Amino acid sequence: MHTLTQFASTTTATGGIFEALGIDWKTLLLQMVAFLILVWLLGKFVYPWLMKSVDERRDGIEAATKAAAQAQVAALDAQTKVAQLLKEAQLNAADIVATAKLESVAALTVSEQKAQKRAEQIVSDAQAEITKDVLAAKKALYNETLELVAMATEKVIGKVVTGKIDPKLVSDAIKAIK
Amino acid sequence: MIGAFATVDFRISIAAEKLFSIGGISVTNAMVTGLAGMIIMVAILLYVVYKVRTGRYNRFVGLVQWVFEGLLKSIDDVVPDRVLARKVTPLAITIFFFVLINYWLSMLPGLDSIMIGGVPLLRSLTADLNFTLGLAIITVVTVQYYAIRHLGVLGNARRYFRNPVKDPIGSFEGILELIGELSRGTALALRLFGNAFAGEVLLIVIAVLTNYFASVTLPFFMAFELFIGFIQAYVFFILTLIFTSLAVTSHGDNSHDHSPALESQTDPQAGMI
Numbered sequence: 480m481h482t483l484t485q486f487a488s489t490t491t492a493t494g495g496i497f498e499a500l501g502i503d504w505k506t507l508l509l510q511m512v513a514f515l516i517l518v519w520l521l522g523k524f525v526y527p528w529l530m531k532s533v534d535e536r537r538d539g540i541e542a543a544t545k546a547a548a549q550a551q552v553a554a555l556d557a558q559t560k561v562a563q564l565l566k567e568a569q570l571n572a573a574d575i576v577a578t579a580k581l582e583s584v585a586a587l588t589v590s591e592q593k594a595q596k597r598a599e600q601i602v603s604d605a606q607a608e609i610t611k612d613v614l615a616a617k618k619a620l621y622n623e624t625l626e627l628v629a630m631a632t633e634k635v636i637g638k639v640v641t642g643k644i645d646p647k648l649v650s651d652a653i654k655a656i657k
Numbered sequence: 658m659i660g661a662f663a664t665v666d667f668r669i670s671i672a673a674e675k676l677f678s679i680g681g682i683s684v685t686n687a688m689v690t691g692l693a694g695m696i697i698m699v700a701i702l703l704y705v706v707y708k709v710r711t712g713r714y715n716r717f718v719g720l721v722q723w724v725f726e727g728l729l730k731s732i733d734d735v736v737p738d739r740v741l742a743r744k745v746t747p748l749a750i751t752i753f754f755f756v757l758i759n760y761w762l763s764m765l766p767g768l769d770s771i772m773i774g775g776v777p778l779l780r781s782l783t784a785d786l787n788f789t790l791g792l793a794i795i796t797v798v799t800v801q802y803y804a805i806r807h808l809g810v811l812g813n814a815r816r817y818f819r820n821p822v823k824d825p826i827g828s829f830e831g832i833l834e835l836i837g838e839l840s841r842g843t844a845l846a847l848r849l850f851g852n853a854f855a856g857e858v859l860l861i862v863i864a865v866l867t868n869y870f871a872s873v874t875l876p877f878f879m880a881f882e883l884f885i886g887f888i889q890a891y892v893f894f895i896l897t898l899i900f901t902s903l904a905v906t907s908h909g910d911n912s913h914d915h916s917p918a919l920e921s922q923t924d925p926q927a928g929m930i
Binding site: 500502511513519522524525526528532 | 670682688691705743751
């Protein structure tokens with residue numbers, strides 16, 4: 480109330496609303512000039528640095544965002560490539576396994592055939608050897624038999640028997656032995 | 658309580674009070690506080706710039722940078738022309754920080770209890786009409802300067818003066834626009850002054866009313882006033898940008914469209930705080 484009364488009395492006393500409100504043109508001008516100097520000083524020496532840092536930060540964020548987006552795309556590409564490679568690898572592996580199986584079967588067959596051949600060869604060799612041995616044994620037995628027959632004939636007839644004496648006699652003796 | 662309230666001698670003066678004179682210019686208590694506010698603001702910003710230049714960041718620097726970045730984003734959003742936005746940035750941001758710090762200085766407890774010759778040594782600069790009016794004049798003049806730079810002298814004049822024979826409605830609209838320019842400036846000055854002055858009075862009244870409980874009640878009102886201070890600083894800042902943006906935007910073919918809906922969309926004063 481006191482203020483209002485003071486305000487009213489000032490207005491009526493001087494007749495100036497500006498004076499009542501405390502507006503002094505010199506002070507106002509001084510404050511405007513001071514403020515403009517402040518704006519100029521800050522605009523010259525302070526804000527450029529702050530704006531630069533903000534711009535750098537924004538650029539950094541944009542670059543990071545771009546890099547992140549690119550990394551995401553690259554990751555997706557890599558994932559696709561990995562999946563593709565995995566698929567190819569699986570196919571290759573399946574091929575390799577199939578080929579290996581075929582090769583192993585073939586190798587097995589070959590080795591079996593070789594082994595069979597070898598076994599057959601061994602058997603045939605053995606049979607030939609046996610036949611040879613049998614023949615040799617037969618021959619030896621024959622010779623021994625002949626000797627025995629000769630000896631027995633000698634004892635029977637009392638003289639040394641030779642092939643010249645009587646082949647017929649010898650053959651008869653052999654038949655008798657048999 | 659009411660009796661005690663009635664007997665208290667309030668010392669509330671609309672005008673800033675003179676402390677002394679230098680060369681015929683009165684130095685008021687608001688100017689002293691304004692000087693302190695200016696020193697604080699410059700010190701803070703120089704400190705932040707020093708830290709930014711040396712790359713030594715801390716939370717406070719981050720906070721100031723965050724606010725600065727937010728203000729820059731607002732400028733870029735409101736002013737479509739990026740070159741103009743960068744030009745108007747120093748004024749707009751200085752207005753914001755300067756108004757904010759000076760408004761907040763009025764919340765300092767015991768601000769007006771230091772007396773020199775019965776006059777408080779300190780008084781918030783935002784509660785001095787000289788400052789708010791000066792700031793409004795600077796804004797209006799700056800807006801006109803950029804409008805002339807963009808539209809030319811005649812182009813800018815055409816916003817206010819049109820041939821009443823050819824375009825009577827446009828001519829009337831021009832006159833309204835001219836009155837609007839004056840009222841915008843006045844509103845800018847009075848809004849800030851009114852809020853700051855009312856805030857100071859509110860704190861004094863609350864302190865007197867709550868008496869011994871003032872230390873409990875005042876912090877709430879101070880916090881509220883801090884918020885109001887931020888709002889006022891931002892309103893002054895954003896209105897400066899909006900007025901600049903509107904002034905440099907050519908109306909083009911829509912200049913003859915006087916639809917009330919369109920008018921309310923483009924008029925920032927409609928529904929203003």
